[in-house]
Amino acid sequence: MNQLLIIEIGRNALLTVIKVAAPMLGLGMAAGLIISIFQATTQIQEQTLAFIPKILAVLFAIMIFGPWMLNVLIDFIIELFTNIPNYIG
Template sequence: MTEEMILSIGRQALVTALLVAGPVLVLGLLAGLVVSLLQATTQLTDQTLAFIPKIVVVMLSVLLFGPWMLRTMLDFTGRVIGLLPSVVR
């Protein structure tokens, strides 16, 4: 196993992690921004108002993007497992 192969696998792992987590994080961030703007304009300071919409949005985004996220992780795992014979030698 060469250094280039290790760096390539590490880079692919980081890209895969960002791709899988990205949609959920972005939608959670947007939900938080909308709730914060709503709280700022209405001067509501209830803490549960900040968390409940974010939790709902994150759960819905996991349901929506779940199959794609699973496929992406399985593709990466398959590529890494496919490299095992070259590593074992």
């Protein structure tokens, strides 16, 4: 196993993690932005107001994108396990 192969496996793992986390982070960020605009408009400066909508947005993203995220992770694991003989030899 050479260094380029290890770097390629690590690169694929990082890209998979980014791909899987993107929907949850995106919806959480959008919910935070909407709450921040609402707080700035109404001049409500309550710090805890943004937590519940962000949590709900992340849970919504998990419910909607969960099967897709699981398929992406399974595909990565299957590819990794299938290529174990190539990594050793």
